[in-house]
Amino acid sequence: YTIEADKVKAHIEPTMYGIFFEDINLAADGGVYAELVKNRSFEFNSHLAGWQERQKNGGKGSVEVVDRTAQRPENAHTIKVNIESNTGSFGLSNEGFRGMGIKKGETYSFTVTARKPAGSLIKLIAELHNASGNVIGTGTLTPTSANWKKYNVKFTATATEDKASLYVWLKGKGVVDLDMVSLFPQHTWKNRPAGLRADLVQKLADMKPGFLRFPGGCIVEGRDLVNRYQWKKSIGDIDKRENIINRWNTEFAHRLTPDYYQTFGLGFMEYFMTAEDIGASPLPILNCGMACQFNTGQLVPMDQLDPYLQDALDLIEFANGGPNTKWGKLRASLGHPKPFNLKMLGVGNEQWGEQYIERWKVFTKAIKDKYPSIKIISSLGPFAEGKEFELLDKTFRGLGADILDEHYYKAPKWFLDNAKRYDNYDRKGPKIFAGEYAAQSVATGSPENKNNWECALAEAAFMTGLERNADVVNMASYAPLFAHVDGWQWTPDLIWFDNLRSYGTPNYYVQQLYALNKGTDVVPLLNDGAMVSGEEGAYATASIDKNTKELIIKFVNTTDKAKPVTFSINSTSTYQKTGTVITLGNYKKDAVNSLDTPTAVSPVKSTIGLSGKSVTVTVEPATFKVIRLKMI
């Protein structure tokens, strides 16, 4: 193979490899949002879902759900607990999201909002129970006010348990009203109070993503319009963020997620801040007046789109506006005076059809009139190919769209066959965002899909084609991102977790290797003068990194035989005698990672010697290799 290392073919955008986040598979509530209490504000349709009344030693009491819709429509339910006897204990327990993950030595912060009439004297004892019912942490607080007030106590856990539950005992006599019953670990991502699970955000940071797309996915759209994602309801005081049923709350037996709601504890402020923390460009996707077309497909009439348009315009001001703008001022008051530097946003998630096109036109005009430099991401639906895809593609190209969002959940073979997909795309037309993709080991949507090596290797091969065409493809993200091992609807997923642990799949390591080794500019990698894209199972791309002065070669061997390969570098630069090789491969097709073997499939680093401007390496069967060579 020859590498023309001085002939820059395309610039690689810093956004190239990013993250798609959606609250599916308990990704937010029950996942990255570190709240341990399920249904903390009693807003689930079944208001005591997740809660159970408890008595011990003859304790007596009752729990009543109180509706205060008239005063607080966005947080309409509280509970009134009446303690009827001074002896024994009465209370409630909360099961958490498939249990609660508790760590020995960690401090937990228990918070409630409470009020009690004069004359009632009630003490709250919070107890963490392990799966056998033993107490592994406890704290006490006493509500004192007749008005709603927040109370907090911190305590340390004495044991580790992944299926703990929280008991709240009420001792004394009288009545107490409770809401926002919450338990967080003290140690969160950047130790922000009531923040995000540090191990999960760290996995994202370790990918060094170019962008963070949020909040989805189909939840942008909602099953119906009432349950669409509304960013304005996801910011500010946590007890004013209106809970809604999650679009992924589903009745299917194999899809283990009844009682799946969105509390919006992970809301737009948290998304923007997380993007900033991990060095990713924020990419919000907004509802364009259409509910999920796989469900109700409800449409907002064209003459009633104004509130939706206003949400889009206000979001840009919220992200970028100065202190004298309404929404910029609000952002500052929420703790972030500096703008978030929003450069792009998505109009609609995975929409298609005439109804989308007509709404898209109205949105695009309104946004571009006010904010001409904001790039708009336009959906090409879920299709990847076929009539509907071609119609959308042609229409948006004709309309001069900025960036087109293509989705593909396909068999590994499709990924191998499509490594050439972008070779002949129009260089002058819209840029491409490969916004959702993942190789499916069984079939799209099948619960039997596995995050196995066969799929990850096919994605690695396909991604050589993304990178080689970086002048057209500016962004790409695997989807979905997270899944809880005990509560998911969709497979495969990039990162799996339980209540205490998490692991990156083979696919995660492929994504990470691309993101950490993308370079700044593509240079030609040729075999007999032709681009390498699947011939005899070889897929390859090369780039230079102008900042670190390195040549980076990515090579995928999809065959079951080792390939000895030599790269001859045409360049005026000279190279250090030793380079670095990162190898991910030589695994069986069905190799996977798991919570117990989280790095069974993971990259291994070694060194390699150069002979002048030539380097020879053996690429093992079913292997993805990255080679970094430093210029002198």
Ligand code: AHR
């Ligand atoms: O990633 C899972 C779902 O797949 C997304 O919510 C949707 O956009 C697509 O259909």
